[in-house]
Amino acid sequence: MKRAYDVVIVGSGVAGIAAANTLAGHGLEILVIDENPHAGGQILRQNCRVTDGFWEFDPRLGRSGRTVSIRKIVQSLRPIQRPKGITCVHQARVLGIFSDLQLLVHVPDTLYPGGSGSGRVLEIDAGYLLLATGARERCLPFKGWTLPGVMSLGAAQILMKSSGILPARKTLIAGTSPLQTVLALEILKNKGNVTAILDENHLTKKLGLLPLLKHHGSLAGEGAMQMLRLLIRQVRFRQGVRVTEARGKNGLSAVVTAGLDRKGNTVPGTFQTYPARALAVGHGFTANIELPVQAGCALDYDADRGGWVVRVDDALETSVAEVYAAGEITGIAGAGKSFVEGKLAAVSILEKLGEKTGPDVCVPELVRMQKQQMGYASFLNQLCQVPSSAYEAIDDEVLICRCEEISMGEIRKQISQGFVTGGSLKKATRCGMGRCQGRICQPLLFDILQALTGQTPEQIGSPSFRAPVKNVPLESFLHP
Amino acid sequence: MGNTDTDLRIACANRGPKITLQVDGVPCVAYEGETVHAALLAAGIRALRIAGKTGESRGIFCGMGICYECRVTINGVPDKQACMTIATDGMQIETR
Amino acid sequence: MGSRVPHIVVIGGGVIGTSIAWHLAKKAARVTLIESNDLASGSSGACDGLVFMQSKKPGIHLRLAMESLKRFSDLKKELPMDIEFRQAGGRVVIQTPAEYQAMEQFVQAQQEIGLDVCLMDAKDTLAAEPFLSPDIYGSTWSPLDAQVNPIKLTLGFALGARKNHACIMTRSPVLGIHTKNNRVTGVVTTKGEMAADMVVNAAGARSGLIAQMVGIDLPVRPRRGQLVVTQATSRMIFSCMISAGYIAAKFDPSLADDAGEGMSMEQTDNGNLLLGSTREFEGFCTQNTLSGIRRIISRTTAILPALTRLQVIRTFAGLRPFTPDGLPILGPVASMDGFFMAAGHEGDGIALSPITGELVADMILGQKSAIPLTPFSLERFTTPKGQAHG
């Protein structure tokens, strides 16, 4: 590993890989950093479990100009020899971005053997920086959501994809996310059982959102096919149902649900209990904006893109010069958009460097495709969105900040005392000051503030982050 | 824990060679390439730590390095994220 | 101005402004506090919470601090928020024989004026703080030193003020101050204009910008301090600590560059360790820097090696309102009637906030105050004799 690179790419998901592929072959020194043990980000993790090579998408992918489907992305990925000039480090974390694009990076001992077991922190200079840090899931809290056995939909998927282990013999699936069906199919494929899918959305809401998919026929088709396969497998599927409580002593043993009316309010007398050792639940996604915020990149709030996202221009440059962003962090719209943006950001950087890009890459065409892919965002994020009544209905005893163990009751109290901005509520409650630095509770707090106070996003304010954006052993700083 | 070893492991999945971890001093079978959090789950261990204030048990939540709920001590180094660490033979893991 | 009760506008929702507002409101004054952002969004939300007596220069500085300290136990009861005040003593860690000699003299001067402080050798120090490095040379110890949660203190003052009918406006930057015949008459904020009989400048590191609005030059400069925060952990230090180098750096800015900035360590009620801090003149920039973070970590781990087992979860930085002589500027200014200063507390604003609020409120309301304010007047920098304290 060198101490300076022409381009540093943070994240090796679909966006990061697509960008690296496009940048390769121009004589540039490129560093790809990812904190995961393997490349692939959130959807390719199973496909990328090769150790020393690299990956490439079939260069024909996306050339037709039509929307790129997840299936095609997965199918067109292939392992290749690591191209010259590309260095790829895993289990390494970018902790901060400082002036002149100096990065603070934590690398594991495997790269610098003989250490203390806590790795070390290095400074690396980047000529250009591409942030492709992806997204994480959101979850609407309920009583007992901190019990072992309650996990995100992605966590259940990751257990299977990365380690070949089922979340439980029988898994209960809930929430509003399209990952529910993806997960259910994955579990069935692996010979596990799905107790039921408890979808909070009523069929009418879903039908109402269909017009948003008019340019995304293939995605609508994929969704329909998934449903059909689940029906054939006779998976129990209930709509308009929300988890209200997870029960158990030191781990999950049962889940209580309630039926919802059209507005999303729970209907008295519709409670039902399911025995369960694993509950996978999710309510959509939120962008991993911590690093860009720390770097000073401006944000935009757009509920249709998943909340706070990184502001970029047509070339995907952020408000900080020479820092580009691609993939879910500019708007949650799935793998197709991440692919197109990875490519577009790379081409923009190549153009800035005065490099000739191949005859098959045409910037206006990529920009058009990017806008087209972004069209899926409204459908996806509206589908996942939880009505404000759901936040109003959270019981006082439910923990909102899992790290600092701050309850909804405390949050209500401080809101009523006048702490109604994101920043002041954090100060008054400690919500978001713990280990995860608000990654789980800040988006929630934001939605709670919107629901309880009716303020605009600008009034509530965007979150702030400082280096290190992830916890890092203090010891790792002691080696210069 | 009896046959939990084979309980949750997916039969058709590609697996590395068998390895042994020490979990709170007890030997535990795993396979190379598995993450620590998955190996522990397969061994029937869901609770990985105790939350400081409420004293509740916590386990896997996000599974992807975001939430820090799955912190365990690995080979004497505290607060390692079990979901981001690949299990290796002889690894000493302490929960709680 | 319908009512005859004068309207007092306090600019700045940090620990100083909120303390003043609370003291005024308790005495039934008509107060509006105006804050450009959120409460405690300035230095008071980006600092340590040391209420340290040992770090104050014997003289008016220490006297002010001692008076302030006395008020904390009452505040604990009076404010509608748990301010996490804990008087567990404080320690100045000595690392070299040269420092030991210098501290001997400092302690002697402190003891002469009655401060409860003593020197300890390495053995006694390590008996009290077993996690400290065996390489330390000794320490000075005072049971008087204490700590508080600065954010909660600020929010507590503000909530207390509101309970006593003060009006608190946040997210309302003050853009200008109206005057007539050398007298303040009102303030202009982003939310409109407001009449005022008196205006208190409690804008901390930005107080110079407020003073400029009425044509006054202040010698207040922002002096950045960076801090590193660790995970919460079981007790690792039993009292708050600073290094002898810190005392040197504090009283002589030229030392901060080469002789080092010193270090401070505090473990909060929640269990996190706050490791500090840097002292840098970088304008209003509140970014953290790589070298700042590295300096703090290497200095603190040299004294407390057990830190290496912990993880860093965050850093932050605040701006100390620096004045050339290290004392705050308090009270009226000669050139503008109705304009009062309450800023420039450098690295002591949290500790000095209770007494500052009380003195400034008393002075504004024309009441007898516990300590005369003359040594803190702005004019000390302009009159030839200057440097009034000592």
Ligand SMILES: Cc1cc2nc3c(=O)[nH]c(=O)nc-3n(C[C@H](O)[C@H](O)[C@H](O)COP(=O)(O)OP(=O)(O)OC[C@H]3O[C@@H](n4cnc5c(N)ncnc54)[C@H](O)[C@@H]3O)c2cc1C
């Ligand atoms: C849990 C989860 C499961 C999902 N499952 C599916 C699915 O099954 N099907 C589907 O179509 N879509 C799924 N998605 C949507 C998915 O986000 C997109 O389809 C697509 O993979 C996004 O690609 P990306 O490159 O933008 O980001 P990602 O794939 O999320 O890649 C971002 C990468 O950046 C790394 N990273 C982030 N911050 C840092 C840092 N500071 N230092 C180092 N590395 C860092 C991360 O480790 C990650 O590998 C899922 C999303 C999530 C959050």
Ligand SMILES: Cc1cc2nc3c(=O)[nH]c(=O)nc-3n(C[C@H](O)[C@H](O)[C@H](O)COP(=O)(O)OP(=O)(O)OC[C@H]3O[C@@H](n4cnc5c(N)ncnc54)[C@H](O)[C@@H]3O)c2cc1C
């Ligand atoms: C790293 C660090 C460590 C420290 N440690 C300690 C310690 O251990 N003990 C201690 O006693 N002190 C400590 N301090 C010092 C202490 O933080 C300050 O002295 C104190 O916070 C100053 O309070 P203040 O109210 O004057 O300023 P601030 O808290 O900055 O408040 C001023 C307020 O005025 C507002 N404002 C500015 N301009 C305008 C405008 N135009 N209109 C409206 N509002 C405006 C600002 O937004 C701000 O909120 C430390 C400082 C730092 C940086």
